[in-house]
Amino acid sequence: ASDVYKRQFWHLVDLVFPPQCGGCSELGVRWCKKCQQDTKVIKPPICKICGQVVQADDVCTRCKAVPPNYKAVRAWAEFDGPIRNAIHDLKYKKNIVLGGTFAQYLVKLFHNTNWSIDIVVPVPLGTERQKQRGYNQAALLAQPLAQELQLLYNPNILRRIKETQSQVDLSFAERQNNVKDAFQAAHQDIQGKSILIIDDVTTSGSTINACADALMKVGSKSVYGLTVARPVYRFN
Numbered sequence: 001a002s003d004v005y006k007r008q009f010w011h012l013v014d015l016v017f018p019p020q021c022g023g024c025s026e027l028g029v030r031w032c033k034k035c036q037q038d039t040k041v042i043k044p045p046i047c048k049i050c051g052q053v054v055q056a057d058d059v060c061t062r063c064k065a066v067p068p069n070y071k072a073v074r075a076w077a078e079f080d081g082p083i084r085n086a087i088h089d090l091k092y093k094k095n096i097v098l099g100g101t102f103a104q105y106l107v108k109l110f111h112n113t114n115w116s117i118d119i120v121v122p123v124p125l126g127t128e129r130q131k132q133r134g135y136n137q138a139a140l141l142a143q144p145l146a147q148e149l150q151l152l153y154n155p156n157i158l159r160r161i162k163e164t165q166s167q168v169d170l171s172f173a174e175r176q177n178n179v180k181d182a183f184q185a186a187h188q189d190i191q192g193k194s195i196l197i198i199d200d201v202t203t204s205g206s207t208i209n210a211c212a213d214a215l216m217k218v219g220s221k222s223v224y225g226l227t228v229a230r231p232v233y234r235f236n
Contacts, residue, residue, distance in 0.1 A: 073202055076102075076105045
């Protein structure tokens with residue numbers, strides 16, 4: 001019944017405030033067919049661990065050299081074109097309904113894995129950034145995904161204890177250092193559990209890796225990550 005009420009609510013909102021496509025600003029839709037067609041969905045071959053596009057299905061040189069704390073990360077699409085615009089809208093222009101739209105693609109992506117998950121957790125924002133933005137875009141993706149997959153959703157398991165600078169324009173080593181020890185995980189109810197971390201974009205995987213580090217330190221069995229998009233570098 002609650003789902004029916006939610007749909008009716010958003011329908012009324014759309015009537016009063018007609019939606020705009022997050023990718024191209026077309027009126028009347030949240031995510032238009034053209035932008036969906038122009039989206040570059042990530043397909044194999046990809047690294048079995050970090051999900052970056054590679055020349056053959058294997059583990060990339062970076063993951064071989066520096067194995068991450070997480071088991072695997074997957075992204076739905078390349079961070080380019082309409083997807084880049086839409087994520088910018090979701091994060092900075094309060095186009096919060098895009099969270100539910102893109103959560104559906106993450107659900108499909110999840111169904112293509114064989115991961116066994118106990119709890120879904122969004123990457124937390126720092127206190128200051130949460131105040132400025134008023135919401136956490138990762139939570140807007142994670143909550144509907146957990147509901148659709150009938151998995152436990154718990155945004156309180158992880159918290160960001162260090163205000164980090166933006167990861168944009170940082171090198172791989174700088175990104176890792178920027179988020180090192182940035183997160184703290186709650187001890188209760190995660191011992192032996194498999195956790196799915198949700199974020200909007202992954203680039204180097206450093207943020208999800210730092211989340212995984214915090215979770216593993218307090219007894220999580222394994223950590224996986226799903227994001228809407230990632231830049232594609234096509235390295236081996």
